[in-house]
Amino acid sequence: MAFSGLDIYKLLPKTNCRECGLATCLAFAMQLAKKTVGLEKCPFVSEESKNILEAQALPPIKQITIGVDDNHFDLGNETVLFRHEEKFRNQPGIGFVIEDSLTDAQITQRLNKINDFKFERVGQELKVNLVALKFSQNEKRYLEVVKLVLKQTLLPLVLICQEAQVLRQALVLAQTRAPVIFGANPENLNLIGALAKEFNAPLVVSAADIVALTKLTEELKTLGVKDLILDTGDKPVAEKIWDLTQLRRQALKKSNRALGYPSLVVVKQSDPYQEAIEATAYIAKYAGIILIQGLDSWEILSILTLRQDIYSDPQKPLQIEPKIYPVGLVTDKSPVLITTNFSLTYYTVLAEVEASKVPAYILSIDTQGMSVLTAWAADKFSAEYITKAVADAKVKELVKHNNLIIPGYVAMLSGDLEESSGCNIIVGPKEAAGIPSFLKNLS
């Protein structure tokens, strides 16, 4: 919970000395709460107050960077419990568990699939993020596997190993990739903590409940380990959702710094459907890293798409550049379809135009990312707007016909648009799914 102006005022000298440039300490406190001035303007604030206020200014959930170079990503720094309150910031990392008991050939085959998991949806690239190597019992084998994986993928690594001796050697091999250590537990805390500190590696810390976790993170903090990731172990899905919710609430509602870190979950379901259901449930409920095993591309796409949905910014719909897009081998006879620049609308229309196999132009109007009906209601998809866009895109130079196709939902624009643009207006289908048969019947 952020400090209010009055909370801050209580920590100030209350002398109204005006050194800060404001008339009173209360006025200064109010400005501090709004973050329009800095605390350094007050020369008389006590060290104690300063520490409290600075700690308060830190994000409630620490931001942690995983991996290096192009494949690095951030976790944490979340500020809300529900996405409509602002937005969820850092997408959870999706990773794949690989056991060292597999053969080299099996591992290579898996890594090849994992490396290929790249999808494009509504103009964004969807990627998987991590490979997690699980130690079983043979030290030599584990180190071989670490080497193999380092060679075959550039994705960041998680070293699932609780043996300090083995882990040290694995870290030496992998240190340039800044691997995550998974991890510390009540039994190995000091040894593993020391390694995390030495290699400056993010450390997953496991305990069954928040009381035990708090103890561990506090001890690790005194050991000097900075980047922690929280895990509450294997549990049924409902309990896991409860734990993840508690961790988020502890950090945000109780300002509990000892639990102000991202979290990690391991999904253990052999059925790809159940695995995806569970993984997506954790995406919606705050997980920072989600480790799975499944390698079916249809499963991975569904998980990554849900992540894209949940982590989209509710205040800023995804938009594309408003301009004219040729689809297929267009000629001066190709039809011109008009739609908005809301990504979802545009890409849905695009997919259907492509499916129709009729070369066509799509003119996307700048509706500030609003969908057809919303934009029409907000006067951003008006005859005047569309006429200007038609002129700006030089549509009349691109095609010889004089026809424009508008979405069925805005049929009411026809008259005005015909008048303002001087074009013939054809009313298209209401739903994009109707586009292929519409275009085929057009000619």
Place this chain on the structure above:
Amino acid sequence: MDPQLVVDKWPGTIFTVAIGAKSNEGGSRNEEIKIGGQNCLPLMFKEGVIAHPPQIAFEILDIPGVDLSEELVKVYGAALKDPLSWAQKCVQEFGAKLISVKMQGSHPDFGNRSPLESAKFIELLLKKVNAPLIITGSGDDANDSLVIPACSEAAKGERCLIGSAVQDSYKTLVASVLADGHSLIAESPIDINIAKQLNILISDMGLGLERIVINPTIGALGYGLEYAYSIMERARIAALAGDKTLACPFICFVGQEAWKTKEAKVNPEQGIIWETITATSLIQAGADLLVMQHPRAVSKVSQFMEQLFKK
């Protein structure tokens, strides 16, 4: 000091809506299915009572299947040619506890079936299967306003869930539902204020909030799911905080949306998982009743719910 759990207690409770009347209540259904009744956020089992797990209805049409994806055509096979066999297959083969029938045949593009013929179909359907029914319109406003009241009357006393009442046209439907003892779907276009307003208008006509189910309108996974997700979360939080006019269960037409997507047509697994994840994600946002199409997706979602609600 040990951290204390943050346990949210809410003053509000979601209304319980019953679907289906058994013979002791003058109907002929085999079961009465209840949805709603919870006083906490979805899946927060430790914070309140989740009286009824989310329920799943199988969706059929009142005419032979049209515009259905290849995969659905394959899975239902010959039964698709006869809506009554289709319904029966859902119940007998796939264990459907609820059937949702869309009166597609009354749409001008699909045969313009008259209110009388549509009502006749409902009578036959009620004889063929004894699962509780959800009845929805074809989307053609003019025809729906005649066809749905006729269907409502044909199912009088069976306590169906009937839809959809919308802001511009709800009066006729509310009157029918009141007269025939059903419950009502109130549909709003991903808009919490319209949902609330519509519920007020409907309850002003004398239909109690405990007989309304909100259809918030949803998008499938990757097709605007997050808009419905957040609207549902917001509405549910407001309801639990005490706003009775939003304290109705949610119905989500998952199947229709999921099987419309490009992804669902790529391969069978992709389609099934698309419908599955759309459903389970909306359960997390507060969905109480899911209208689905593919039996495997239904079984995957049911399996997940069994896990969640295991005692």
